[in-house]
Amino acid sequence: MADIHFKPDAALEAAKWVEKVRINPGNFADSKKFNIREYTDAEYAAEIERIRERFAPLVLVCKERGIAMRIGTNHGSLSDRIMNRFGDTPAGMVESAIEFARIARALDYHDFVFSMKASNPKVMIQAYRLLVARLDELDRSDGGGWNYPIHLGVTEAGDGEDGRIKSAIGIGSLLADGIGDTIRVSLTEDARHEIPVAKALAEIATPHAPAPALEGWPFDPFTYTRRASQRIEVAGVPLGGGEVVRVVVRRAVFDKVAHKLDGLGDYRPEVVFEDAGVVEIDPTDGPSVARVNALDGSRLVAVADGCALPVIGAHRLLAKVLDERHPIMLKDTLGGGSGDFLQNLLRAATNLGSLLCDGIGDAVMVQGEEAPGQSLRIAYNTLQAAGVRIFKTDYVACPSCGRTLFNLQETTARIKVATSHLKGVKIAIMGCIVNGPGEMADADFGYVGGAPGKVNLYVGKTPVKFNIPQAEAVERLVDLIREHGRWIDPQSAATN
Numbered sequence: 249m250a251d252i253h254f255k256p257d258a259a260l261e262a263a264k265w266v267e268k269v270r271i272n273p274g275n276f277a278d279s280k281k282f283n284i285r286e287y288t289d290a291e292y293a294a295e296i297e298r299i300r301e302r303f304a305p306l307v308l309v310c311k312e313r314g315i316a317m318r319i320g321t322n323h324g325s326l327s328d329r330i331m332n333r334f335g336d337t338p339a340g341m342v343e344s345a346i347e348f349a350r351i352a353r354a355l356d357y358h359d360f361v362f363s364m365k366a367s368n369p370k371v372m373i374q375a376y377r378l379l380v381a382r383l384d385e386l387d388r389s390d391g392g393g394w395n396y397p398i399h400l401g402v403t404e405a406g407d408g409e410d411g412r413i414k415s416a417i418g419i420g421s422l423l424a425d426g427i428g429d430t431i432r433v434s435l436t437e438d439a440r441h442e443i444p445v446a447k448a449l450a451e452i453a454t455p456h457a458p459a460p461a462l463e464g465w466p467f468d469p470f471t472y473t474r475r476a477s478q479r480i481e482v483a484g485v486p487l488g489g490g491e492v493v494r495v496v497v498r499r500a501v502f503d504k505v506a507h508k509l510d511g512l513g514d515y516r517p518e519v520v521f522e523d524a525g526v527v528e529i530d531p532t533d534g535p536s537v538a539r540v541n542a543l544d545g546s547r548l549v550a551v552a553d554g555c556a557l558p559v560i561g562a563h564r565l566l567a568k569v570l571d572e573r574h575p576i577m578l579k580d581t582l583g584g585g586s587g588d589f590l591q592n593l594l595r596a597a598t599n600l601g602s603l604l605c606d607g608i609g610d611a612v613m614v615q616g617e618e619a620p621g622q623s624l625r626i627a628y629n630t631l632q633a634a635g636v637r638i639f640k641t642d643y644v645a646c647p648s649c650g651r652t653l654f655n656l657q658e659t660t661a662r663i664k665v666a667t668s669h670l671k672g673v674k675i676a677i678m679g680c681i682v683n684g685p686g687e688m689a690d691a692d693f694g695y696v697g698g699a700p701g702k703v704n705l706y707v708g709k710t711p712v713k714f715n716i717p718q719a720e721a722v723e724r725l726v727d728l729i730r731e732h733g734r735w736i737d738p739q740s741a742a743t744n
């Protein structure tokens with residue numbers, strides 16, 4: 249499969265040789281200039297016509313050779329035309345892909361799939377849901393046949409457990425809802441490490457029974473809003489309302505780590521389940537739900553273990569039927585774990601992450617993974633990847649490709665050593681300036697390959713330092729973070 253950006257001619261040539269071509273509507277026939285201007289309807293239509301002229305020859309070659317195409321939109325690399333009309337939003341991503349699909353359909357070419365990737369799992373989930381809703385609507389209003397296959401991916405997910413967790417939140421939660429026909433896990437690691445993760449995600453998602461039919465979702469599937477609940481104190485810890493999402497453990501887990509709480513750093517348990525007065529109910533049991541809703545005051549409520557529904561569906565139903573004032577504690581499983589760490593990690597990230605991205609959950613408890621330290625890491629890292637609790641540095645790193653201008657894995661590791669104590673700072677590490685800047689999403693600082701051996705540094709999407717020799721680029725990145733008031737010394741971070 250040839251993945252082509254910025255060069256329609258290269259796509260045309262590649263289509264003569266490969267089995268599938270991926271184009272990015274954001275840069276197929278547009279160079280990105282970040283121009284801000286208003287397009288009249290006539291100007292907008294003229295732009296579409298210009299794209300049709302560039303895109304139609306590629307469509308015709310694919311059609312003639314019987315090969316497939318991916319119309320792959322990425323958050324952060326939308327065209328100026330789309331950005332000015334829709335913004336860098338899921339709606340803009342969907343519209344961008346639909347414009348190209350209309351051109352292909354007009355030429356009676358249908359062997360294409362869509363993708364809507366983003367490095368932020370929340371944005372990615374919303375974009376795919378919106379795409380599916382839009383295709384459904386077009387299928388009814390525009391001649392049918394709009395339900396093209398969908399390819400799922402989280403871009404620039406990074407490496408290690410964080411990369412796996414981000415991928416699981418985005419890909420796993422969509423698969424669990426029945427969305428997605430092919431998947432790619434993009435890790436900043438040797439590419440063969442992506443395969444076991446992708447296989448495990450597909451396996452975890454496949455046996456999911458559909459969520460129960462609800463009359464109206466208990467959340468907006470296209471926009472993030474945290475479920476309202478009342479702030480309460482459990483065992484002296486505030487949660488619910490606007491409080492951060494808390495991490496709960498069973499007493500058996502707490503006892504195993506009690507002697508080394510200081511050594512756990514930011515991964516300490518916050519609430520012991522047995523001390524928290526948690527009310528556990530089966531959300532399908534109407535009388536139990538009614539009893540909890542009739543209680544005075546607010547209580548922390550969880551789904552009871554053994555509930556027959558799939559985890560995501562059970563918690564959605566709980567959010568639907570439970571009185572709004574009660575905070576909800578999420579569980580990653582309603583039974584045991586699998587004994588396999590990767591499975592436990594991906595299942596927890598899929599189930600908890602999906603619900604957190606929908607605004608459900610005031611506390612989480614990981615019980616599928618038995619090792620106490622690992623279960624705490626999964627809980628905290630899932631909260632960070634879902635964007636609901638930022639407690640450490642956030643990294644966006646591209647998976648690398650033929651354009652990469654430095655060793656991404658080594659560089660990412662060096663940057664992490666220098667910056668991993670900076671809570672809440674988001675750093676993008678991108679292999680090239682062709683796609684890197686567009687795909688850094690909402691990073692605070694960017695480290696981007698500018699030329700062989702040279703690095704450009706960014707503040708947000710603005711390049712501020714150019715052609716820095718690679719050997720000194722990490723130090724200069726630290727200087728830049730310091731200049732912008734986001735640096736603290738590692739020693740002070742440790743005592744905070």
Ligand code: SF4
Nearest residue numbers: 646649652679680684
């Ligand atoms: S090197 Fe550039 S094109 Fe390749 S994956 Fe990284 S950002 Fe994307």
